[in-house]
Amino acid sequence: xxxxxxxFHPSSIAVAGVSQHNSTADMFLxxxxxxxxxxxxYPIHHKANEVSGLKAYPSIMDVPGPVDHVTCGIRATRxxxxxxxxxAKRVKLVQIFTAGFSESGEEEGIRLEKEIAEISRRGNVRxxxxxxxxxxxxxxxxxxxxxxxxDGGRIGFLAQSGGxxxxxxxxxxxxxxxxxxxxxxxxxxxxxxxxxxxxLADDPESKxxxxxxxxxxxxxxxxxxxxxxxxxxxxxxxKGGVTEAGxxxxxxxxxxxxxxxAVWSSLFRQLGVMQVDDMEELIDLLLPFQHWQPxxxxxxxxxxxxxxxxxxxxxxxxxAGLIVPAFTEELKSSLRDIVPREADPGTSVHNxxxxxxxxxxxxxxxxxxxxVDKYDGVDFMLLCISLHAGCIGGPLxxxxxxxxxxxxxxxxxxxxxxxxxxxxxxxxETRKLSSGIQEIVRQVNIPVFPSFNRAARAISRFIQxxxxxx
Amino acid sequence: MPDLEYVFHPRSIAIVGVSRDSSSYATSSFxxxxxxxxxxxxxxxxxxxVSEILGVKVYPGISDIPGPVDYVICCLRAExxxxxxxxxxxxxxxxxxxxxxxxxxxxxxKGIRLEREIAEIAHQGGIRxxxxxxxxxxxxxxxxxxxxxxxxxxxSIGFLCQSGGxxxxxxxxxxxxxxxxxxxxxxxxxxxxxxxDFMDYFAHDPQTEVIVGYLEGMKEGRRFINAxxxxxxxxxxxxxxxxxGEAGxxxxxxxxxxxxxxxAVWGSLFRQLGIIQVHDLEELVDLLLLFQHSKPxxxxxxxxxxxxxxxxxxxxxxxxxxxxxxxxxPEAVRRKLREIAPEExxxxxxxxxxxxxxxxxxxxxxxxxxxxxxADYDGLDFILAYTRVTFGTERVAKVIDSLTExxxxxxxxxxxxxxxxxxPKTVSCAFExxxxxxxxxxxTFPSFSRAARAISRFIExxxxxx
Numbered sequence: 001x002x003x004x005x006x007x008f009h010p011s012s013i014a015v016a017g018v019s020q021h022n023s024t025a026d027m028f029l030x031x032x033x034x035x036x037x038x039x040x041x042y043p044i045h046h047k048a049n050e051v052s053g054l055k056a057y058p059s060i061m062d063v064p065g066p067v068d069h070v071t072c073g074i075r076a077t078r079x080x081x082x083x084x085x086x087x088a089k090r091v092k093l094v095q096i097f098t099a100g101f102s103e104s105g106e107e108e109g110i111r112l113e114k115e116i117a118e119i120s121r122r123g124n125v126r127x128x129x130x131x132x133x134x135x136x137x138x139x140x141x142x143x144x145x146x147x148x149x150x151d152g153g154r155i156g157f158l159a160q161s162g163g164x165x166x167x168x169x170x171x172x173x174x175x176x177x178x179x180x181x182x183x184x185x186x187x188x189x190x191x192x193x194x195x196x197x198x199x200l201a202d203d204p205e206s207k208x209x210x211x212x213x214x215x216x217x218x219x220x221x222x223x224x225x226x227x228x229x230x231x232x233x234x235x236x237x238x239k240g241g242v243t244e245a246g247x248x249x250x251x252x253x254x255x256x257x258x259x260x261x262a263v264w265s266s267l268f269r270q271l272g273v274m275q276v277d278d279m280e281e282l283i284d285l286l287l288p289f290q291h292w293q294p295x296x297x298x299x300x301x302x303x304x305x306x307x308x309x310x311x312x313x314x315x316x317x318x319x320a321g322l323i324v325p326a327f328t329e330e331l332k333s334s335l336r337d338i339v340p341r342e343a344d345p346g347t348s349v350h351n352x353x354x355x356x357x358x359x360x361x362x363x364x365x366x367x368x369x370x371x372v373d374k375y376d377g378v379d380f381m382l383l384c385i386s387l388h389a390g391c392i393g394g395p396l397x398x399x400x401x402x403x404x405x406x407x408x409x410x411x412x413x414x415x416x417x418x419x420x421x422x423x424x425x426x427x428x429e430t431r432k433l434s435s436g437i438q439e440i441v442r443q444v445n446i447p448v449f450p451s452f453n454r455a456a457r458a459i460s461r462f463i464q465x466x467x468x469x470x
Numbered sequence: 471m472p473d474l475e476y477v478f479h480p481r482s483i484a485i486v487g488v489s490r491d492s493s494s495y496a497t498s499s500f501x502x503x504x505x506x507x508x509x510x511x512x513x514x515x516x517x518x519x520v521s522e523i524l525g526v527k528v529y530p531g532i533s534d535i536p537g538p539v540d541y542v543i544c545c546l547r548a549e550x551x552x553x554x555x556x557x558x559x560x561x562x563x564x565x566x567x568x569x570x571x572x573x574x575x576x577x578x579x580k581g582i583r584l585e586r587e588i589a590e591i592a593h594q595g596g597i598r599x600x601x602x603x604x605x606x607x608x609x610x611x612x613x614x615x616x617x618x619x620x621x622x623x624x625x626s627i628g629f630l631c632q633s634g635g636x637x638x639x640x641x642x643x644x645x646x647x648x649x650x651x652x653x654x655x656x657x658x659x660x661x662x663x664x665x666x667d668f669m670d671y672f673a674h675d676p677q678t679e680v681i682v683g684y685l686e687g688m689k690e691g692r693r694f695i696n697a698x699x700x701x702x703x704x705x706x707x708x709x710x711x712x713x714x715g716e717a718g719x720x721x722x723x724x725x726x727x728x729x730x731x732x733x734a735v736w737g738s739l740f741r742q743l744g745i746i747q748v749h750d751l752e753e754l755v756d757l758l759l760l761f762q763h764s765k766p767x768x769x770x771x772x773x774x775x776x777x778x779x780x781x782x783x784x785x786x787x788x789x790x791x792x793x794x795x796x797x798x799x800p801e802a803v804r805r806k807l808r809e810i811a812p813e814e815x816x817x818x819x820x821x822x823x824x825x826x827x828x829x830x831x832x833x834x835x836x837x838x839x840x841x842x843x844x845a846d847y848d849g850l851d852f853i854l855a856y857t858r859v860t861f862g863t864e865r866v867a868k869v870i871d872s873l874t875e876x877x878x879x880x881x882x883x884x885x886x887x888x889x890x891x892x893x894p895k896t897v898s899c900a901f902e903x904x905x906x907x908x909x910x911x912x913x914t915f916p917s918f919s920r921a922a923r924a925i926s927r928f929i930e931x932x933x934x935x936x
Contacts, residue, residue: 103779161780167858170891214783240783243790248798249783249824278788278919309635310721311686311712316750318715326720345548345572346603348724351717357495386635388642389619395493423639423751425646426916431897453750 004191004199007093007126008137008181010069012040014060014091016082017073017098018051024073024097025051027133030146037141042067060085069093071134076100079130080115087123094120096130097162102187103131103254117189131254132186133162136169136179139205144184145169153178155286156206158196160185160214160254161240164279168212172283174435176442177290180205187254194221201229208289209233210282214240214254227271234289234465236274238282239264272468274461284458287447292417294466299323300459301378302352303368305359305385305403309423309452310352313384316452320460327351331375338367351378359385360399362406369407373414380416382455383407386423387430387437397433404437411444420448421455474663474671477565477598478609478653480541482512484532484563486554487545488523495569496545497523499605503615507622510613512537532557541565543606548572551602552587559595566592568602574659574727575603582727589661603726604658605634608641608651611677616656617641625650627758628678630668632657632686632726633712636751640684643751646901648908649758652677659727666693673701680761681705682754686712687728699743706761706931708746710754711736744934746927756924759913764883766932767852767925771795773844774824776856776887782824785856785887788918792926799823803847810839834868838876845880853880854921856887859900870903874910886914887921 013032018025025043029052032041042063043051050056057063060070060082070091072082076098086094101113113130120127128134133144138152144162148169155172157179159165165184172179180203183196193213200209209229216222229235241247243261268275276282300322302313317324327335327350335349339358346356353372359365372381391397411418420441424434438448449455483504488496496515504513505524515523518530529535532542532554542563544554548570558566573585585602592599600606605616610624616634620641627644629651631637637656644651652675655668665685672681681701688694701707713722714733722728740747748754772794774785786796799807799822807821816836820826825840844853857869877884886907890900904914915921 159780161778161783163778163858164780164784167781167889170893174892212780214780240780240787243787245786245790245796245798245823248822249779249786254779277791278784278917280917280919309633309639311633311718311725312636312710312750314721315712315714315718318717319749324715324717326717341572341576345570345576348721350720350724352721354725386639386642388638389645390617390638390642392619423643425642426897426901427646428894428898428901430646431892432894435892435894451750451752453752 004195007069007128007191008135008140008142010039010093012042012065012067013037013069013071014042014044014063014067015071015073016044016060018043018056019045019048020051027144028071028073028097029054031143031148032141034146035138035141035143035148035150039068040065060089060091063089067091069095072096072098074098076109076112076130079112080119083116083119083123083125086125087119091125093126093128095128095132095134097133099131101130101189113187113189120190127190128183129186130189131162133165133184136182138179149173149178151178152180152205154205154207154290155179155210156200156203156208157182157210158185158193158200159183159212160188160193161212162186164212164240168279168282171279172286175283175287175448176438177283177286188217192217194218194225197222197225197229201225201232207233208236208286210236210238210286212238212240223267226273230271230273234274236276236282236285237268238276238279272465274465280454281457284449284454285461287449288419288459288462291442291445291447292462295379295417295463297379298460298463299325299377299379301372301375301381303372303381303383304352304354305365305383309384309386310348310354313352313382313421313452316456317382320453320456322456322460324351325377327375328377331371334371335368338371339364360396360403362402365403366406366410369410370413373416378416380459381418382421382459383418384421384423384452387434388425389427389430391433392429400433400437404440407446408440408444411446418446419455419459420446421452422448422450424450474667477600478607479612480511480565482514482537482539483509483541483543483614484514484516484535484539485543485545486516486532488515488517488520488528490520490523492524496543498618499616500543500545500569501526503618503620504613506618507610507613507615514539532561532563535561539563542567544568544570546570548581548584548602551584552591555588555591555595555597558597559591563597565598565600567600567604567606568658569605570601571603573602573661575725577724577727585659585661592662599662600655601658602661603634605637605656608637608654610651621645621650623650624652624677626677626679626762627651627682628672628675628680629654629682630657630665630672631655631684632660632665632728633684634658636684636712640682640751640754644755644758647755647759648905649755649762660689664689666690666697669694669697669701673697673704679705680758681707682758683707683709684712685709686722686726687731689728695739698745702743702745706746708748708754708757709740710748710751744931746931752920753924756915756920757927760924760928763908763911763913764885764928767883767929769851770926770929771797771849771851773847773850773853774856775827775840775844775853776824777826777828777858779820779826779828781856781858782826785824785854785918788922789854792922794922794926796823797849799847800849803843806843807840810843811836834872837869838872841873841876842879845882850882852883852885852925854885854887854925856889856918859888859890859896859903870906874906874912877910877912884912885921885925886912887916887918888914889917
C-alpha cells in the first residue's frame with residue numbers, strides 16, 4: 001500500500017503560472033498565505049519579481065532550496081516541460097490545476113495526459129490531477145479557497161470534481177461541518193480514487209469518509225479499498241453521473257467511465273456504504289455522524305415551540321421510518337404540570353409535544369425537555385422552532401435568545417441526543433438569526449436541519465447505518 | 471353555493487380580549503396588523519378594563535360600540551365565548567372568528583360541548599363562525615392580516631388552511647421567495663364555515679388563480695370532494711395533507727380535533743381529480759413559484775447551462791431522476807455554440823448539454839448568445855441555468871442582468887438554480903439575484919433536486935390537463 005502521507009506535509013510549495021491577481025494566484029497562492037501555511041511559498045512567473053508580496057522566481061529550477069510540492073496553473077501544452085523540471089528538481093508532488101487533457105475527449109489532450117503520466121513515473125514525481133483543485137488540509141494551512149474554514153475536523157473527503165469539492169466544503173462550513181483532509185483529484189492520471197480511499201481508510205485524522213466520484217480509473221483496486229474503508233469507518237458516497245445523460249456529462253468533465261447506476265448502488269449496499277443523491281442530503285447525513293454517538297433506537301420525542309406544526313413533524317418522522325411513540329398517561333400528566341391547559345389552551349402534551357408560544361418561556365421549555373429526556377420510551381429528541389420576518393427586532397427575538405440560552409444549559413444535563421429543526425424563510429435577516437442559533441447549539445452537539453423531512457431522513461439513515469453494523 | 475365574499479370585506483372589525491400587554495395575542499396578532507396594514511374600516515378593540523390601546527379607543531363590550539360591527543375577532547377564554555356569541559347576535563354581527571382554543575381539539579367533554587353550543591347559537595342567530603382555534607383571515611387587498619410582517623401586496627394564490635401555525639409558516643416561507651397571496655383563511659376546528667365552503671369560494675374567486683390547501687381532516691367530506699372536483703376543473707390545486715401516518719393522525723386529533731382519514735384514499739382521490747399533492751412546505755413553495763412565474767414548458771426536454779463540470783453532472787442526474795430529459799445537442803447546435811465561444815479563447819467551456827460556461831467567466835456579451843442559441847434549438851422545451859453565489863462578485867450581477875434581458879426575447883421558459891453556502895453573507899447576494907429573477911419571470915430554486923422535482927411536477931400537471 002502506497003503511503004501518501006507525504007502529500008499532506010510539504011515543507012515548501014511552488015505555484016507555477018501566477019501573476020498578480022490572475023485566477024491561479026487567487027485560487028492557490030492567496031489561500032496558502034491567508035490560511036497560515038508555515039512552509040516556504042514560491043510563486044513562479046517568467047517575468048514578475050514579486051506576486052502577492054512574495055518573491056517570485058522565473059522557473060522551478062531557479063528556486064534556491066528544495067521544492068516538495070508544485071501547483072501548476074500554466075497552459076496544458078507547457079505542462080510536460082514543467083514536469084521535466086520538477087523531476088530534475090526532485091519535486092515530490094505536482095498538482096495540475098490546468099484543464100485541457102483527456103477530459104476534452106480530443107486527441108491532443110489525451111496524448112498530453114499520457115505524456116505527463118509517463119514523465120511522472122520515470123522521474124518519480126507523483127501527480128494529482130490534471131484538471132483538479134488539489135489539497136485542502138486546514139491543520140497545515142493548505143487550502144485552495146480563502147473562504148474555507150481555518151479549523152479542521154474529522155471528515156476526510158475525496159472528490160473527483162474541483163467545483164463540487166468547493167461547493168461541499170462551503171455548504172458544510174455554514175452548517176458546522178469540518179474536514180480533516182479534502183483532495184480534489186480530477187482526471188487521476190497518477191494518484192487516483194483507490195490510492196486516496198486507501199489513504200483515508202488508514203488516516204487516524206479522518207473518522208468519517210465521503211467520496212464524490214464520477215467514475216473510476218482502477219475499479220478493482222477501488223472496490224477493495226472501499227471495502228476496507230467501510231469496515232473501518234462510516235463511508236458516504238455521492239456518485240455523479242448515475243443517469244444516462246449524467247454519464248455522458250462525466251465523459252466531458254473528467255474523462256472517466258461512469259458505469260451504470262445499478263451496479264454502483266448494489267455495490268455500495270453490499271459494502272455497507274451509504275449513498276446519497278445530492279449535496280444537501282450529504283451534509284444532513286454528516287451532521288449526526290459528526291455530533292452524535294450511535295443512538296439506542298429510533299424512537300423520537302418530538303417537541304415543537306411556537307407553532308402548530310406537530311402534524312407535519314409527526315408525518316415526516318413516520319415517513320422516514322422513525323417511531324413516534326405515544327406518551328404514557330404519567331408522562332403526559334407530568335408535562336401538563338409544566339404547561340397547564342388553562343395557562344395555554346393551544347398546547348398539547350401528546351407526542352409531538354406542542355408547547356405553542358409558552359415554549360419560548362425558558363423555564364417551561366427546559367423542564368419539558370428534561371421530562372421527555374427522563375422518559376425511557378424515547379431514544380432521542382427532535383425540537384422544532386420556526387423563524388421568519390415576524391421574529392426580527394420585536395419582543396419575540398428576545399424570547400428566542402433566552403430560550404436558546406436555556407437550551408444550551410439544559411442540554412448539558414440531558415442523557416439523550418437532541419437535534420433541532422429550524423424552519424426559516426431564508427431571507428437575509430432571518431438567515432443571520434438562524435445561523436447564529438445554529439452556531440450556538442452545535443457547540444453542545446445539537447445538529448440543526450432546515451426541514452422536518454430532511455431531519456427525519458438524515459437521522460433515520462444514521463440509525464440504519466449503526467443497526468446494520470450490529 | 472354560499473356567497474362568502476362579504477367575509478373578506480368587513481366594514482368594521484371588533485377585537486374582543488385585547489389587553490394592555492402589547493405582546494398578547496389579541497394585540498400583536500390582530501390589532502397591530504390592522505393598524506400597520508392601514509385597514510380602512512373601523513377598528514374597535516374591546517376590553518372592560520382598558521380605555522385606549524396603541525392609540526385606538528377601547529370599548530367595554532360589543533354592545534357599547536356605537537356603529538354596526540360586521541366582523542368580530544375573539545381572543546377570550548373558551549368559557550366566555552357563548553356569552554359573547556349572544557351579544558354578537560343582538561348586535562347584528564355577520565362573522566365571528568375565534569382565535570380562542572380549548573374546544574373539541576382537547577378531546578374533552580367540556581370543550582366539545584362548548585363548541586357545539588357556539589355552533590348552535592351561530593346557526594340560530596344567523597352569524598357565520600370561522601374557527602374556533604384558528605387565525606382567521608389574511609386578505610391584503612382588504613388590508614386585513616393576522617401577522618404584521620406579512621406582505622402588503624396581493625397575489626394570485628388562495629390558501630385555505632386548517633392550521634394557524636402552518637398558515638403563518640407558508641405565507642412567511644413564500645414571502646421570502648416572492649410568493650403573494652390573494653386570500654388566506656386559517657379555519658381551525660371548522661364548527662361552522664368549513665373546508666368545503668372555502669374551497670367553493672376560492673373556485674369562484676376571480677382574485678385567486680391557484681388554490682393551495684393544508685388540511686388535516688374533513689368536516690363535510692362529500693361536499694368538500696364536490697367542491698374540490700369543481701375547483702380542480704377551473705384552477706390548479708395543490709394540497710398538503712397533514713396526518714398521514716399513525717403518529718400524524720393522533721397529532722391531528724389533538725390539533726384541530728379532526729379525523730385525518732386514510733392517506734391512501736386521499737392520495738388516490740387527489741390523483742383522480744388532477745390535484746397536485748405535496749408532502750412538505752418547501753416543495754409547496756417551489757411549485758407555487760412555477761405557477762406564479764412560468765408558462766408551462768411544451769415538453770420535458772431541458773437545456774442546462776451553468777458554471778462547473780461537476781455541477782453539470784449533478785444537474786443532469788437530478789433532472790433525469792425526476793423524469794426530465796437532457797438531450798445531447800446535434801452537431802449543428804454544438805458548432806453554433808462553438809462559434810460563439812471558441813475553444814481557444816474560452817478555455818474549459820463545454821458545448822454539450824449541459825453547456826459548461828466556466829471558461830466564459832459569465833461574459834455578458836457571450837452568455838446571452840449562448841442562451842438564445844439554446845432557446846432557438848427546437849429540441850428543447852425549456853432552459854435551466856445555474857450559478858453559485860460567492861459573496862461580492864459583481865460578475866454574478868452582470869450575468870443576471872444579461873439573463874433577465876435575454877429572457878425577454880425567448881419564447882421558452884427559463885428557470886434558475888441559485889446555489890449559495892447558506893452563509894449569511896452569501897444569502898444577501900443570492901436573495902438579490904432571486905428577487906431580480908422573479909421580477910423577470912424566472913423562478914429560482916436553491917438546489918438541483920428541488921428545481922427538477924418542482925418543474926417535473928409542474929409539467930406533469932399540464933400534461934394531464936391536455
